[in-house]
Amino acid sequence: MYLVSSTEMREIDRAAIERIGIPAVALMENAGRAVAEEAIRLAESAPAGAMKRWLVLAGKGNNGGDGVVAARHLAEAGFAVVIVYAVDPAGFAGEAALQRDIAARLGLPSAVYGGEGPAVDWSRFDGVIDALLGTGSRGAPQGPYAALIREANASGLPIVAVDIPSGLDADTGETRDPCIRASRTVALAFAKRGLAQHPGADAAGDVVVRPIGIPERLAEEHGVRTFALDERTLRERLGVDPARARAADTHKGTYGHALVAAGSRPMSGAGLLSARAALRGGCGLVTWAVPESLVAPLAGRFPEAMLAGVPDGGSGGWSAAAPGDVARLAAGKDALVLGPGIGRWDGGAAWLRELWTRADGRVPLVLDADALNLVADAPDFAAWPRRPGAAVFTPHPGEMARLAGVAVPEVQRDRIGVARSYAVRHGVTLVLKGARTVVADPSGRVYVNGSGNAGMATAGSGDVLAGLIGGLLAQRLTGEQAAALGVWLHGAAGDRAAARRPSPASLIAGDIVDEL
Numbered sequence: 001m002y003l004v005s006s007t008e009m010r011e012i013d014r015a016a017i018e019r020i021g022i023p024a025v026a027l028m029e030n031a032g033r034a035v036a037e038e039a040i041r042l043a044e045s046a047p048a049g050a051m052k053r054w055l056v057l058a059g060k061g062n063n064g065g066d067g068v069v070a071a072r073h074l075a076e077a078g079f080a081v082v083i084v085y086a087v088d089p090a091g092f093a094g095e096a097a098l099q100r101d102i103a104a105r106l107g108l109p110s111a112v113y114g115g116e117g118p119a120v121d122w123s124r125f126d127g128v129i130d131a132l133l134g135t136g137s138r139g140a141p142q143g144p145y146a147a148l149i150r151e152a153n154a155s156g157l158p159i160v161a162v163d164i165p166s167g168l169d170a171d172t173g174e175t176r177d178p179c180i181r182a183s184r185t186v187a188l189a190f191a192k193r194g195l196a197q198h199p200g201a202d203a204a205g206d207v208v209v210r211p212i213g214i215p216e217r218l219a220e221e222h223g224v225r226t227f228a229l230d231e232r233t234l235r236e237r238l239g240v241d242p243a244r245a246r247a248a249d250t251h252k253g254t255y256g257h258a259l260v261a262a263g264s265r266p267m268s269g270a271g272l273l274s275a276r277a278a279l280r281g282g283c284g285l286v287t288w289a290v291p292e293s294l295v296a297p298l299a300g301r302f303p304e305a306m307l308a309g310v311p312d313g314g315s316g317g318w319s320a321a322a323p324g325d326v327a328r329l330a331a332g333k334d335a336l337v338l339g340p341g342i343g344r345w346d347g348g349a350a351w352l353r354e355l356w357t358r359a360d361g362r363v364p365l366v367l368d369a370d371a372l373n374l375v376a377d378a379p380d381f382a383a384w385p386r387r388p389g390a391a392v393f394t395p396h397p398g399e400m401a402r403l404a405g406v407a408v409p410e411v412q413r414d415r416i417g418v419a420r421s422y423a424v425r426h427g428v429t430l431v432l433k434g435a436r437t438v439v440a441d442p443s444g445r446v447y448v449n450g451s452g453n454a455g456m457a458t459a460g461s462g463d464v465l466a467g468l469i470g471g472l473l474a475q476r477l478t479g480e481q482a483a484a485l486g487v488w489l490h491g492a493a494g495d496r497a498a499a500r501r502p503s504p505a506s507l508i509a510g511d512i513v514d515e516l
């Protein structure tokens with residue numbers, strides 16, 4: 001499923017109308033009818049007769065026009081409908097003016113907000129259609145738009161938003177003040193990016209994407225490169241099957257050998273989770289590299305993995321381990337995962353750079369956690385040699401902020417934009433974790449994950465993801481495939497794990513590994 005920006009939507013819209021010749025009024029008719037159908041579906045899920053009276057809030061642009069069409073179809077279906085125009089409809093233009101006239105000729109009841117006559121009596125309605133602002137909205141809603149949004153939210157009535165909740169930034173998912181809090185959003189033609197990122201995803205409620213007659217191929221032709229990450233995208237766009245059947249005539253060597261360099265004296269569990277996740281992700285063999293002093297205490301604790309000690313001068317940490325030793329262990333492996341629980345130390349950036357250049361550049365790499373902090377400590381990372389093999393970075397927002405040299409709120413404000421620009425600039429596959437994880441590949445394609453839950457915000461969850469992606473890379477998936485499949489499977493396993501527990505709050509990282 002495509003996720004489009006407002007600019008992309010405008011260009012696609014224009015191509016459909018001007019190049020292909022689909023009349024704008026036909027698109028608006030389809031849009032309004034789809035909105036009415038979704039409102040009726042919502043009404044049918046309520047107790048019989050409980051949602052008969054609808055208030056349609058209409059702005060002066062095409063979003064408002066869609067709302068007026070929806071009002072007509074709702075009335076035709078037997079619902080009681082009142083249209084409240086945010087501003088005097090005498091000033092409407094184009095298709096919105098046409099719809100205003102049709103509604104008037106049909107005698108649909110309407111009023112102008114703040115105009116003559118009584119104020120809106122919200123208690124007389126059971127549901128609201130928000131057709132105030134769509135993709136043409138800029139900045140925070142002003143004047144009557146802002147007032148209507150505040151009143152609609154305060155009414156407590158279920159709201160069906162047309163295209164996006166009014167007040168949402170369709171590109172970033174930021175909510176302006178005020179912003180509609182919808183029960184359902186009917187996205188027209190394509191889902192807008194802002195619906196797939198928080199806080200926009202919360203404001204939107206359930207998102208239903210409805211075709212309105214715009215050919216889907218126009219998205220491809222207009223270079224849309226942002227996608228919702230779900231099973232369909234994995235299969236059809238990335239060519240990977242989440243269920244991945246195995247051929248009978250195979251052996252463990254068929255499925256690759258990953259080296260997981262992770263864990264140190266106080267944090268050996270990070271390595272354990274990572275290495276286990278690599279195996280659960282189907283990788284044939286895992287070698288778990290740890291500082292040498294940990295080998296004896298860990299021996300026998302994880303029978304499925306091979307343990308390799310890296311000389312550490314008795315420290316139990318990575319600072320005294322030679323990067324060349326890790327590079328040697330990585331030679332001939334199919335993937336290297338570095339970072340979970342390795343700690344941070346003075347000179348760590350130079351240490352990582354030496355490993356980066358000495359390890360065979362063809363070995364695909366996952367850098368997570370402290371390894372990313374070491375990258376962030378390197379002022380010259382952009383000048384490090386490009387590795388021919390895939391490099392997958394898996395930062396959480398704090399690590400992303402350090403990598404990009406910006407503050408955390410700046411990362412969160414535009415997660416898709418920040419992830420994409422870092423991936424393209426540095427030639428890495430970037431996985432920006434957090435609710436609705438963003439996967440950006442070096443060519444600029446972006447996938448926004450739909451699986452997972454808040455129970456996964458728990459210690460070790462990221463270690464599991466890094467190991468899982470490493471295990472998939474070892475099975476010769478590309479960086480883009482491994483990152484996208486790993487992120488989706490991690491979320492899906494987390495959803496299964498949460499469903500088994502009385503509350504997602506009690507989910508721990510080991511549960512995610514067990515559900516893979």
Ligand SMILES: NC(=O)C1=CN([C@@H]2O[C@H](COP(=O)(O)OP(=O)(O)OC[C@H]3O[C@@H](n4cnc5c(N)ncnc54)[C@H](O)[C@@H]3O)[C@@H](O)[C@H]2O)[C@H](O)CC1
Pocket residue numbers: 009012013027028031059060061062063064065066132133134135136137138139140141142143145162163164188189212214
């Ligand atoms: N997907 C499609 O191809 C179709 C989409 N349709 C709908 O059209 C809107 C976009 O319509 P547009 O006329 O471009 O803009 P809006 O209706 O979102 O905004 C209209 C209007 O509002 C004013 N305005 C902008 N920002 C603010 C603000 N912050 N406060 C107050 N007023 C504001 C400004 O003057 C604008 O002109 C899309 O979302 C779909 O719902 C088509 O109907 C069918 C084809």
Ligand SMILES: [K+]
Pocket residue numbers: 063130131132133134161162163164165166
């Ligand atoms: K809207």
